[in-house]
Amino acid sequence: MEKILQVKNLHVSFRTYGGEVKAVRGVTFDLHKGETIAIVGESGCGKSVTAKSIMGLIPNPPGKITDGKILFKGKDLAKLPDRELRKIRGADISMIFQDPMTALNPTLTIGEQIMEGIIQHHKIARSNARKKALEILELVGIPSPKSRLKQYPHQFSGGMRQRIVIALALICEPEVMIADEPTTALDVTIQAQILDLFRDIQKKTGVSIILITHDLGVVAQVADRVAVMYGGKIIETGTKREIFYEPQHPYTKGLLNSVPRIDIEDAELVPIAGTPPDLFAPPAGCPFVARCGYAMEVCDRIYPTQTLKGNEHQVYCWLQDARAKTSFATKR
Amino acid sequence: MATYLIKRFFAMIVTLWLIITLTFFLMHALPGSPFNDERNTSEAVQKNLIAHFNLDQPVSVQYIEYLKSIVQFDFGPSIKKSSQTVNDLLGRGFPVSFELGMVTLVVAIISGILLGIVAALKHNGVIDYLAMTIAVLGISVPNFVLATMLIQQVAVNWELLPVATWKSWKHMVLPTLALATGPMAIIARLTRSSMLEVLTQDYILTAKAKGLTPFKIVFKHALKNALLPVVTVLGALAAGILTGTFVIEKIFAIPGMGKYFVDSINNRDYPVIMGTTIFYSALLIFLLFLVDVAYGILDPRIKLHKKEGR
Numbered sequence: 001m002e003k004i005l006q007v008k009n010l011h012v013s014f015r016t017y018g019g020e021v022k023a024v025r026g027v028t029f030d031l032h033k034g035e036t037i038a039i040v041g042e043s044g045c046g047k048s049v050t051a052k053s054i055m056g057l058i059p060n061p062p063g064k065i066t067d068g069k070i071l072f073k074g075k076d077l078a079k080l081p082d083r084e085l086r087k088i089r090g091a092d093i094s095m096i097f098q099d100p101m102t103a104l105n106p107t108l109t110i111g112e113q114i115m116e117g118i119i120q121h122h123k124i125a126r127s128n129a130r131k132k133a134l135e136i137l138e139l140v141g142i143p144s145p146k147s148r149l150k151q152y153p154h155q156f157s158g159g160m161r162q163r164i165v166i167a168l169a170l171i172c173e174p175e176v177m178i179a180d181e182p183t184t185a186l187d188v189t190i191q192a193q194i195l196d197l198f199r200d201i202q203k204k205t206g207v208s209i210i211l212i213t214h215d216l217g218v219v220a221q222v223a224d225r226v227a228v229m230y231g232g233k234i235i236e237t238g239t240k241r242e243i244f245y246e247p248q249h250p251y252t253k254g255l256l257n258s259v260p261r262i263d264i265e266d267a268e269l270v271p272i273a274g275t276p277p278d279l280f281a282p283p284a285g286c287p288f289v290a291r292c293g294y295a296m297e298v299c300d301r302i303y304p305t306q307t308l309k310g311n312e313h314q315v316y317c318w319l320q321d322a323r324a325k326t327s328f329a330t331k332r
Numbered sequence: 333m334a335t336y337l338i339k340r341f342f343a344m345i346v347t348l349w350l351i352i353t354l355t356f357f358l359m360h361a362l363p364g365s366p367f368n369d370e371r372n373t374s375e376a377v378q379k380n381l382i383a384h385f386n387l388d389q390p391v392s393v394q395y396i397e398y399l400k401s402i403v404q405f406d407f408g409p410s411i412k413k414s415s416q417t418v419n420d421l422l423g424r425g426f427p428v429s430f431e432l433g434m435v436t437l438v439v440a441i442i443s444g445i446l447l448g449i450v451a452a453l454k455h456n457g458v459i460d461y462l463a464m465t466i467a468v469l470g471i472s473v474p475n476f477v478l479a480t481m482l483i484q485q486v487a488v489n490w491e492l493l494p495v496a497t498w499k500s501w502k503h504m505v506l507p508t509l510a511l512a513t514g515p516m517a518i519i520a521r522l523t524r525s526s527m528l529e530v531l532t533q534d535y536i537l538t539a540k541a542k543g544l545t546p547f548k549i550v551f552k553h554a555l556k557n558a559l560l561p562v563v564t565v566l567g568a569l570a571a572g573i574l575t576g577t578f579v580i581e582k583i584f585a586i587p588g589m590g591k592y593f594v595d596s597i598n599n600r601d602y603p604v605i606m607g608t609t610i611f612y613s614a615l616l617i618f619l620l621f622l623v624d625v626a627y628g629i630l631d632p633r634i635k636l637h638k639k640e641g642r
Contacts, residue, residue, distance in 0.1 A: 057541060086544075088543070089541055090541060105538075105556075106631070107631055108553070113538075116544065116552075117543065
């Protein structure tokens with residue numbers, strides 16, 4: 001499959017008064033045409049920062065891409081000046097944000113907000129932009145779009161607003177759409193509708209989607225591939241089936257165990273004890289070592305090498321190493 | 333909207349009536365009469381004068397009579413400046429005061445907003461500190477001090493601009509500058525802080541993610557939201573500028589309304605006091621009304637009229 005976007009060894013740091021926060025420390029993944037990759041992980045694992053880096057939306061200062069490449073159509077987005085990035089933002093790669101209640105400008109009509117992107121990038125007349133906006137609103141399922149165009153965000157419900165946010169991300173027919181926790185702020189029934197919409201749009205437009213989420217239920221519904229992030233690194237990646245049915249990394253297993261289940265009676269909810277590592281001084285070894293039940297001495301010192309479990313299934317864990325016998329594993 | 337306007341109009345009338353009533357009775361409560369310092373007038377002449385201006389009647393009767401003439405937009409004759417009516421004075425002085433006030437307001441708003449935006453965009457930079465230093469100076473230096481300093485430096489020492497009076501645009505520069513600096517400083521500080529807040533909002537990130545130019549992000553997406561608190565203070569600032577014109581007109585010898593207003597109080601020239609007070613009040617009430625309308629235009633969430641169905 002054609003690789004549309006390649007992120008290679010991405011490092012992002014933030015300079016603060018307390019020191020340098022290494023939020024993303026060597027993230028590598030590919031996005032293929034027409035697929036959905038989900039980046040999962042808990043708060044502060046660097047998933048949003050990764051997404052914003054691709055768009056060049058890391059506030060600089062204090063944020064900075066310190067190393068790595070983001071290859072898109074033969075260009076390295078990590079090194080592109082802002083003027084060039086602007087032409088790609090919204091046109092080729094667009095982004096959907098978490099909270100639809102605040103992501104729309106309260107003082108502009110939604111028609112204006114949808115149309116301005118395409119007017120900016122494709123230099124088309126307002127009347128054509130309006131036509132296009134109507135089509136897009138139809139696509140994202142806004143009833144009677146014609147009269148809705150003239151309305152303001154406060155006249156829409158949360159779910160409707162998220163559809164509008166999606167509409168303005170789609171107006172320029174981008175090849176990549178980054179959705180940063182698109183359903184977190186919505187209630188469950190609306191969540192399901194929005195996720196259906198994602199699949200529907202992908203079928204119709206062939207857009208590739210990077211889905212940032214901490215919700216494994218969302219992942220299960222829409223993702224093709226999954227990358228699990230922890231402490232600024234991707235610690236396991238694979239197809240959805242591989243991650244859900246054969247998780248290899250103790251953290252991935254822990255994540256799956258901490259999902260509430262209604263299909264198993266008396267299923268115990270097992271949280272992962274402890275807190276994520278301090279990214280001011282990230283550990284030299286595996287970032288999960290302090291919370292891992294199977295941690296060995298080596299985990300503390302050296303970052304694990306990649307182990308290939310399948311064609312796509314990669315995991316970074318010393319337990320995968322042939323030398324790691326279960327008897328060796330000193331339980332903490 | 334129409335019902336709102338009608339309601340609002342009546343509220344404005346009531347406000348104005350309250351002001352008229354209060355001013356009228358307060359004015360008559362002042363000791364002394366307009367003819368106190370008329371020298372060499374015999375008792376009989378004084379009596380005649382008082383009778384001529386109906387001042388011998390009870391205050392309540394005078395009040396009713398005054399309201400009657402006000403309704404016909406007749407502010408009566410000036411007691412001190414014989415053969416002139418208050419309408420004449422207003423007609424002569426108001427255009428000048430209005431010109432000074434409006435030019436000042438426009439200058440203060442535009443320069444204040446621009447200064448605020450620049451300061452916010454260059455947050456914590458040299459330009460920001462410079463702009464805010466100017467703003468603090470502008471707020472703390474009273475306009476009459478600034479006016480005299482400007483006259484001394486620009487008009488007297490450098491001889492760049494005329495010292496006083498009101499003829500060409502050159503005469504307007506110094507009084508406008510003296511009067512506009514304070515309000516400009518207030519607007520600049522407000523714009524800066526509200527701009528800084530707006531720039532961190534999610535919808536600004538959305539606008540950036542659309543690939544809009546920084547210019548569009550600032551002027552189309554941020555400014556409209558950032559202006560709301562600025563518009564709120566505009567009414568009060570306009571009042572400040574109006575009263576500021578009294579002092580500035582005096583310093584620069586500008587033939588506006590301010591002079592008549594101050595003189596009339598010293599002279600207890602009842603009709604002129606009333607006339608100028610009513611005139612300024614009406615103007616201020618109208619400006620406040622404009623501010624409310626501007627609010628509704630800037631922020632669609634604020635509805636001026638009763639809710640219509642969704």
